[in-house]
Amino acid sequence: MTSEMNQRILLASRPEGRPALENFKIETVPVAEPGEGEVLLKILYLSLDPYMRGRMSNARSYAQPVAIGDVMEGGTVGRVVRSRHAGFAEGDIVLSHSGWQSYAVARGDHLRKLDPAAAPISTALGVLGMPGFTAYSGLLTIGQPKPGETVVVAAASGAVGSAVGQIAKIKGARAVGIAGGPEKCAFARNELGFDAVIDHRAPDIAAQLAAACPGGIDVYFENVGGDIFAAVFPLLNKFARIPVCGLIAQYNDTGPRPAPDRLPGFMREVLSRSLLIRGFIQREFADQRPAFYEEMAAWIASGQVRYREDIVDGLESAPEAFFGLLEGRNFGKLVIRVAE
């Protein structure tokens, strides 16, 4: 028996365009008991990521949507409070995918144990977790930057973009970032070491990007979609590679955009410049995870990779924080601190 209560946030309805508070429902229910092979987790951190906008919709995607009335899904870091799995003891810190709630029952064999002495445990949701691995696997496997090449990435101060730029630098490429506002631009240039950073709010972004990429663009890591791509496209070099992991700028679109139809021209350039475009989800590269954990931890230890977290307190803050994420109001990897 347990006296703890579980606060959880459900998907109440599917948004048309921009999501709103009415699409969520917050409720409090008794904590469940773990069965054989399961553990009960007290959630400490909840990751908020752009892909969650896709899970709120019914549109065809790489994953099933969250059902109406179900807990919103999401990556989490929790502490084991009761264990019925031999591999876990009370007090262990684990990575799970428990969603937007303060307690969760999880199968032990789906969990990864974290070492709190090795790195702040919240980084398992960011630079040492899914976003970092998205950057690592997509950039190295699809983008394949070579020394001296130019890599461009948007949301350069964010969880994925910051890792893309810094890994590009480690591989000897030039890193050009795009970010929103002077603060993020300065951070990407001065703290993350991007060679150039452009403010996407600038009216002449295409001209600025061209000036920052005098040798053209060899890799465009697409994690935002929308208008940035229009500025990138004319600068792509022959044999340029475009890993596509996200299109946050389009996620709230409700229908096709107005004329002209850019698809035929796009295909013409794909042909004339021998471009590679490849959508991906990091989990298809799961066999690279051990190498990622090892390399990324070493890069962080050596200072070659830095990261910034934007930590917001309280599970009830998650919906508003998520809206901000979709509009670029966060500054660094957005994480909800569910409990101390």
Add this chain to the structure above:
Amino acid sequence: MTSEMNQRILLASRPEGRPALENFKIETVPVAEPGEGEVLLKILYLSLDPYMRGRMSNARSYAQPVAIGDVMEGGTVGRVVRSRHAGFAEGDIVLSHSGWQSYAVARGDHLRKLDPAAAPISTALGVLGMPGFTAYSGLLTIGQPKPGETVVVAAASGAVGSAVGQIAKIKGARAVGIAGGPEKCAFARNELGFDAVIDHRAPDIAAQLAAACPGGIDVYFENVGGDIFAAVFPLLNKFARIPVCGLIAQYNDTGPRPAPDRLPGFMREVLSRSLLIRGFIQREFADQRPAFYEEMAAWIASGQVRYREDIVDGLESAPEAFFGLLEGRNFGKLVIRVAE
């Protein structure tokens, strides 16, 4: 000194949209003398290929356009009539890139000697030449069909499409072709062994294609562009591959097409289905040519690959034959017989 005269066809002006006779100029000039290391060729066959439409325009492409007043470029098979290169003797049959003319001087080290006993020499411009190698390299390197997968290709009776379908079958995949008119469809099904062939003139092509691909499409070899892609796109499976080698249906376009803009939706599907799109030109895979010559010759010998040529007599017929090619009026690999 020589008394032969060279008939040649020059690019007189750049077409706006559909090319016309006025874009060409035919003239007769004295045959040039080969210098040291060169040979004089009497051209026997001239290949006509869709890419030539691109060379007539100034638009950015993977190759320089033909200059106004220059001989139209093109692959050719010729007979050595004078040689100043130790590797070639009078009477040798060689593959060259001599363009739309009846005689040409060529550097010996740019030529490939053909064995007339091994295969009809015109096939060096088709199934055993650039189009066949386009099919081979693009399908195997980018498309990578696996046994049981479904490969779709348009212009299925043409030089590239016919090889794509038959190589797909050799690799254990299902081959679904698209062709124009009942004659070409019957040929692709009965002679080339496609599992299903759809007439692109049918009003319900999308429905027919869906019925012919009950398990979806794993590889779409894009050699036509335009409307076919719209029928293919909804059927693409997760991790589908799209080698892009040509867009003949768009080559005469003069500007962007009307609304809506399909590019954002395209990128969304690239992401949600982890699609791979890759433009290519066969020469980037030049190191595969020895394997291609060997394998393709063996497949032809065993009957696993068949081919059809559409041979038109007379260099002066080249412009009209080329217009027909752009409209799909040829039936098989289009070749001009310049001399007997």
